[in-house]
Amino acid sequence: MKRRTVQDVMTERVVTVNEDAPFAEIAETMAEHRISGVPVLDAAGRVTGMVTEADLLRKQEYKDGGARRPVLDRIRRRGEAEAKAAAVDARGLMSAPVVSVAPNTSIAQAARLLNGHGFKALPVVDDDGRLAGIVARRDLLRVFQRSDAEIRDEIIDDVLITKLWQDPADVDVRVEEGVVHLTGRVEQKSLIPIIVRLTAATEGVVDVVHALGYDHDDTRPAPYPRA
Structure with a gap:
């Protein structure tokens, strides 16, 4: 029997935002659709990054400037984390370059990527880098159904x-x-x-x-x- 790939289980209709999407719009979009992350697309429809709930929470996390954090922790996390806390749009919030998979990626390989990086979902892109879908942990579990x-x-x-x-x-x-x-x-x-x-x-x-x-x-x- 032909082994199923990401293309067989992915969600094709994906909620996305553009690089200029403001913070409030991203938060509202994720809350409205009850999702934990959104791919960020450029004008050509290529995936340039991902914004997750964790990225949005940086804003709240660093409201006090991290003053009460241990010194070593502040030094270690100051760079990227504080930059995201100060970001006002998707371009500043997103994680890039994005970890993605191709439609013909095996279920096992996609599962290893999700677990290895601790992600809840991965964007699926075609050969030109354009978004083809998104695959989440729950999608990969379909093989056990x-x-x-x-x-x-x-x-x-x-x-x-x-x-x-x-x-x-x-x-x-x-x-x-x-x-x-x-x-x-x-x-x-x-x-x-x-x-x-x-x-x-x-x-x-x-x-x-x-x-x-x-x-x-x-x-x-x-x-x-x-x-």
């Missing part, structure tokens, strides 16, 4: 038959709430970790539990023939 029957069918058809040329009668596949249970016997012991790995990589699989047996242990070197 597949039915147990759909997951089981893919494991049998794609993993056992297509990739490994295994007789599905030899391996029983049972899926409960995304957890795959594998039982049965295969010819070679070395096949077992491969089956488990490919099963775990199937979209929607939460965990793999196996009790697979084997007929021949091909993981041990053959004994030398006696002279």
Whole structure:
């Protein structure tokens, strides 16, 4: 089965602001649409940055000039944070360059980017840098909404038959709430970790539990023939 990409789960209708959008307008837009961030576009529709709730909160955070912050903390955060606190429009508030993904980015790669940077969402851009959509954490979780029957069918058809040329009668596949249970016997012991790995990589699989047996242990070197 074709692996889903960001394009399959992203939101295409995206709330955006331009670089000259004032602070109050951005805050009102985010509150109205109940979103935590907005892409910032230039006149050509290219993504130049992102403004998030955290960026807007700098204004409140630094109202007292940071006077009561520890000295080392003030020094460390003074640059970018205080610049955003003083900003009055999207150009000054936004984080740039923006971290983005292409429409054909895999779900796994997008998830790694979100987790690695601590973001809640990423803009999706085409080859020209123009906005194509936005992908959020909740979008990536859709892969875990597949039915147990759909997951089981893919494991049998794609993993056992297509990739490994295994007789599905030899391996029983049972899926409960995304957890795959594998039982049965295969010819070679070395096949077992491969089956488990490919099963775990199937979209929607939460965990793999196996009790697979084997007929021949091909993981041990053959004994030398006696002279």
